[in-house]
């Protein structure tokens with residue numbers, strides 16, 4: 001039997017070992033950043049796009065809002081467990097401070113599991129029925145509103161209102177949608193219903209909406225980032241570098257779909273046993289490997305697996321080998337944010353959270369749990385930082401003459417918003433990885449990119465179409 005003094009150093013050693021297994025040092029992060037930069041170039045190249053895992057999808061969003069857009073728009077937001085319908089009214093800017101003046105009303109509808117994993121047609125019928133309900137409540141059933149559809153999954157776009165689903169992510173698996181144009185599927189569902197009509201003008205990734213919504217307030221915002229259930233980024237790229245398109249003047253927003261980074265094995269040296277386990281037990285095995293190391297859908301599960309290992313090794317929870325902690329998915333990502341948030345108020349708060357999992361945690365157990373949560377969330381923030389730093393390097397390469405480049409990244413997503421230190425850790429690491437490049441990266445919380453951003457994109461498209469008509 002070990003006495004107390006011998007056990008404590010042994011616990012510490014085991015936890016340190018685990019932290020080292022999770023942690024990615026600066027050398028590794030720099031290497032990941034360079035790999036991401038290479039992948040981006042591969043994705044942009046005409047002859048290399050086929051082999052690239054980071055698909056660098058042209059979004060057909062080329063113009064940022066100029067402040068003159070106005071009108072009423074319907075925005076739809078599908079990308080997680082909820083579906084939202086919004087009415088967005090963009091009015092004249094505030095004449096005193098020139099701030100945007102936007103009014104919104106919205107409703108959230110749950111997406112039941114059998115709908116997101118069932119028949120594709122049924123999924124779109126469900127969306128159409130939620131739209132009908134919303135329009136009815138606002139007495140707008142007879143108005144033909146312009147619609148911006150935020151559809152936050154990887155799609156190949158052929159235009160602003162055409163998007164073929166490449167693959168589902170984040171627990172969605174509805175049949176018969178991959179390879180199809182989701183705008184056509186939605187239009188057909190609305191026609192089948194026959195209760196209202198609308199004009200779907202734009203299909204938008206949530207990163208793009210987030211960037212747009214932020215750019216409405218900060219004109220130098222040219223990057224959008226989501227760290228929520230999933231993770232992804234977009235940025236403004238020079239059209240002359242987007243070899244898949246013919247046009248060569250001006251800029252276009254690229255939806256990177258960075259979640260798929262590493263799907264060719266390029267990140268294997270940085271993945272640990274928990275990452276491998278998470279992937280092997282997921283709906284989309286072998287796919288979205290970078291996303292699985294970062295986003296909210298997986299963060300709690302990585303922590304859970306690490307805690308199970310420590311429990312089995314007798315380091316915590318008196319060596320338990322069964323109970324709710326051993327049930328996949330039981331350690332929610334929100335616990336990670338909560339635990340790291342309440343740390344400062346003492347261990348009782350942490351013990352209360354762990355009681356959700358029927359874990360009778362001693363002070364020493366709580367200390368270990370906190371360290372594991374911190375290691376996993378810190379690594380996620382660092383990985384995101386490597387990706388953002390790669391984007392910053394790319395934008396700098398596009399503008400070598402700009403010695404004083406400042407980039408604002410518009411960010412949204414539950415992990416970024418709810419975790420107490422994620423944003424700070426990410427910003428510090430980005431600064432470190434950009435040292436010596438002359439680029440300064442700033443972050444701004446983006447408010448409702450999927451609603452406001454999508455409406456703005458729809459409004460810009462509307463304005464451009466009207467201009468084009470006037471020119472004719």
Ligand code: BGC
Nearest residue numbers: 152153154169226230231232
């Ligand atoms: C999807 C992206 C989306 C991201 C954040 C990923 O799983 O592939 O399209 O932007 O999640 O919602």
